[in-house]
Amino acid sequence: xxxxxxPTRNQHQPATSPxxxxxxxxxxxxxxxxxxxGGTGEQDSSTAIPYLTFFRREKLxxxxxxxxxxxxxxxxxxxKQLLIGDQAYAYDTERFLIAxxxxxxxxxxxxxxxxxxxxxxxxxxxxxxxTELAGHVRLLAPRDRNDEGSAALGxxxxxxxxxxxxxxxxxxxxxxISILAPLIEREIHFxxxxxxxxxxxxxxxxxxxxxxxxxxxxxxxxxxYARPLSIDELVAHVQMSTSTLHHHFRQLTGMSPxxxxxWMRLNEARRMMLNEDFDAAAAAFQVGYESPSxxxxxxxxxxxxxxxxxxxxxxxxxxxxxQRLPAHH
Numbered sequence: 125x126x127x128x129x130x131p132t133r134n135q136h137q138p139a140t141s142p143x144x145x146x147x148x149x150x151x152x153x154x155x156x157x158x159x160x161x162g163g164t165g166e167q168d169s170s171t172a173i174p175y176l177t178f179f180r181r182e183k184l185x186x187x188x189x190x191x192x193x194x195x196x197x198x199x200x201x202x203x204k205q206l207l208i209g210d211q212a213y214a215y216d217t218e219r220f221l222i223a224x225x226x227x228x229x230x231x232x233x234x235x236x237x238x239x240x241x242x243x244x245x246x247x248x249x250x251x252x253x254x255t256e257l258a259g260h261v262r263l264l265a266p267r268d269r270n271d272e273g274s275a276a277l278g279x280x281x282x283x284x285x286x287x288x289x290x291x292x293x294x295x296x297x298x299x300x301i302s303i304l305a306p307l308i309e310r311e312i313h314f315x316x317x318x319x320x321x322x323x324x325x326x327x328x329x330x331x332x333x334x335x336x337x338x339x340x341x342x343x344x345x346x347x348x349y350a351r352p353l354s355i356d357e358l359v360a361h362v363q364m365s366t367s368t369l370h371h372h373f374r375q376l377t378g379m380s381p382x383x384x385x386x387w388m389r390l391n392e393a394r395r396m397m398l399n400e401d402f403d404a405a406a407a408a409f410q411v412g413y414e415s416p417s418x419x420x421x422x423x424x425x426x427x428x429x430x431x432x433x434x435x436x437x438x439x440x441x442x443x444x445x446x447q448r449l450p451a452h453h
Contacts, residue, residue, distance in 0.1 A: 148285040149217055153200035155292045156180065156243040166441075172298055173291065173305050175248035182241045187230030189426055191391060194249045196316065197221040198280060202242025203235035206275060209378025213275050220284070222321050224249070224335065225274040226342050227377060228387045245288070249325075251339075253313045258326050261317045274335065274376040278321035287311045334372045337362045341373060345381060349388040350412040353381060389413065390426050397435045404431040 160167050160180035167180045187207050197206075198220035205214040206221055207230040214234060215221040236242035291308045294301050316325060327335045341362045345353070358381060359369050373381050393407040402410065408419035420430055427434050 145217070145280055145282060145285050148282065148289050149200045151289055152245070152285070152292060153243050155295070156200055156245060157241070159295070160243070172295060173301055175309075176291070177246050179244050179246070180241050181233040181236045182238045183233070183236055185231075185233040187232045189387075189391075190229060190231045191387075192223045192227045192229060192231075192275075193246075194224050194226065194251060195222070195246045196249060196312070197223070197244065197246045199242055199244035201240065202233070202244070204242060204244070205232050205234055206230070207232065208275055209374075211275075211378070213277055215277055218280055219277045220280050221275060222249075222278060222316065222325060223275045224251075224325055224327070225339055225376060226346070227274055228379060228384060229275075245292075247288075247291075247309070247312065249316075250309075250313065253310060254317065254325060257310075257314050257317055261314070261322065274338075276321045276324045278316075278319050281319065284312070284315045284319060287315065334364075334368075335376065337364055338369075338372050338376050341369065341381065342377070342384070345385050346388060349385050349392065350410070352412070353385050355381065386422065387426070390419075390423055393419070393423070393431075394427065394434070397431060398438055407431070 156178045157180070159171070160169050160178050166182070166185075167178075169178045169180075170176075171178060181202070181204075190206075192206065197204075197215065199216055201217065203214065203216035204221075205212050206223075206227075207213075208227055213221055216235070233242050287308050291305060291312070294305055294308075316322065327333050341358055341364075344358060344361050355366060355369075359366050362369065364372075370380060373379070373384070377384055379387065389411040393402075393404075393411045393413075396402040396407045396410060397404065404420060404423075405416040408416045413419040423431050423434070429437065
């Protein structure tokens, strides 16, 4: 995909009305800007708060492969989109993204510049907390049970932004994080259930639902990714028929189980080469490939370059980021 325009609004992009979130968004953008400046302009930064990460992008991009965890993602400045299969979820300062499964997709920056970078955050969701809180929230069932997408867009509201502002403020009071952060995160989960994505979010936590069973299938593949994929073993594990598993797996992830396993293998091999100094052949065998040449072809297809060149480019970028880090002041 070469276009960086917003996709046409569809059922995945709820209509929004302007809300006066400007002041809080400016505060959040300032915190994220301060804590991500000095890199290469393309940065993901962990924080002292577990499961909270910041991102910074200073230019428009083509879609880049990524794995998004069950999380809420929103931008305090700029705009991005997530592509899953043939679905596009564009989010900005008025719409947030929520993902309820470990999803392979592609992330694309739609609005950013060095002068006004795209700044945002991601907070991993705890599905156990959602299940627990669901009993305290009256939720209407989704109108269309067939539209069980694993990602959705919600409306950014003051009720959701306010606890995020308090959560980020804890970064300047690190001694309070262990006590207060879990309480604020619990409130964020409650606000999400009260939001326009509440019914969709509840589906993944509902025992026995298709979404919950596909989540179990994904967990099984993640544990067993280096083994040959046994569909019979997988359907027995999640207690679905083969046709039902394939239908709902593709509906929720945009891939078949076999494609998802391949995606997991290639990303794990990339991590091994980058962080553990594996060469391409060793990484290929480690993640379950029998043919290094097949591994190289599929790696090139996913990441746009052969393994050696891709890892070299990643290391070069990381080195530049380290050299440009500002001195503490």
